[in-house]
Amino acid sequence: MAIFEYDKPSFTDYALISAPIRVDESLPSTDLTVAGALEKIPEQDRASYSALYKWFEENSGTIGSRMLGERLPGVEFPHSAQRGIHTPSKRKYAASVTLTKKSLYGDGAFADLGDGTWVLHYCEHRNNTNGTKSPTWNQPLINCLVDGVPVGVFVQEGRSGQSYLRALAFVEEYDPDSGMFVLHGPVTPETESIFESHEPSASLPSAEELKRDTRIIKNRTQVVRVGQQKFRSELMAAYGGRCAISNYGVDPVLQAAHILEYRGTPSNNVRNGLLLRSDIHILFDRGLIGIDPSDFRVVVGSKIGDSPYCEFDGKPLQLPKDANARPNEDYIAASFKKFSETQLAS
Known part of the structure; x- marks a missing residue:
């Protein structure tokens, strides 16, 4: 399998991010949909990612095994790792994230948005030796955010290694100060219409000094x-x-x-x-x-x-x-x- 070449105009280097980024800024007029996400996937991997997303949608909200060590139907690569962010070898986008009860990061808190969806706070990966941030693991999740590509979610329930909440979510925000990603899910055929990104409303009142838009656009995707x-x-x-x-x-x-x-x-x-x-x-x-x-x-x-x-x-x-x-x-x-x-x- 050839290494996927990054689409340079839409590439945001995780290691250089110094201010919060949000999906509404990276994709100001794009609705978040699974079909749209699949267009970002290299053609040779599209069928596998499609099967991956289908599995998570069909199992959304259920609690059960992560099927670790097995292959999901129609998916040519491993879909999860023991813990943390999992990105299949030589791919651009993360396939899943896993939160365990033994997480050291203090993440995993759900916030119910009242519309059938929730947000989940997920801490960036840090090296065990010195606590430094790890671009190797975090970059694929940034790629998901910037390009509007969803990621599978496993959240451990109870103490059983076979007891995980399964869902599909979009990555909607990353804050380098707190080191937190915000995942928004569950993405299902019933909820998918909720996942839309809108340009700022021109009708919103503002003070005189806030009328002029002086944002810097970097690589046409990131508002700095x-x-x-x-x-x-x-x-x-x-x-x-x-x-x-x-x-x-x-x-x-x-x-x-x-x-x-x-x-x-x-x-x-x-x-x-x-x-x-x-x-x-x-x-x-x-x-x-x-x-x-x-x-x-x-x-x-x-x-x-x-x-x-x-x-x-x-x-x-x-x-x-x-x-x-x-x-x-x-x-x-x-x-x-x-x-x-x-x-x-x-």
Whole structure:
């Protein structure tokens, strides 16, 4: 089997990523579909990846064996490894990821989005000897993110080596600061219409300094968020290293959230930011959690349903002690409008 040559215009080098990347930025007008993903797969491997995705879709949500050491029907290469990210030899894309109960990374937390899908936080691979990041393992998962290619998911249930939740998911985000990937699943024929990437809405209100889009486009696929690390550091200081909604204080899962969508360096103003736990950040960005501008209280949308996130409904936002670092009321109002529109949408 010949080594697949990378499509250079769409290649994003994991080792050089210094700011969060998201599928909405790498594929701004492309719907995420299995059929579309298969077009990215080299022709000689297409049948195997198609059979791989079909197996995960057919077994979605079931708990059982990973069939480790066996070959899935119609798949010419091994579909999983003992743990971590598995990429078949000489292929560009990861085939599956495995989360075990003995994971050292603190990942594996599901967040129910209330629409029949969930997001799962998965930590990048790090070398056992010194904890450094490993491009060899992580690059194929970045390739999945950038090109909109799904990956199989095995999450260990209980202590049995034969007890794994099986699903198919798209990789939708990677944050180099926390080292976390965000997987969104399950991808099935019934849920596939949910997995769409949209360009930013032109109707979203914004402040004068945020109107001009000054983002840098790198290799036509990656929006480079200039100053993101400084932005996060400022928010960490302003909020005392604690999530503004949950009061959670574990550094690796805290992220710098923009109240109004990123439009270049003017967006990285502390008053346009909230320090949020990574799963809450996702719900906030998707318009499933909002902040009422009248009293700065959290509003949990009805689409989330009866979930643990309901405990935050009505709670006051944890505001910085420094008034100059508190969220701008106009930004919160604009964000709440987006939230309200999301709740009204079918």
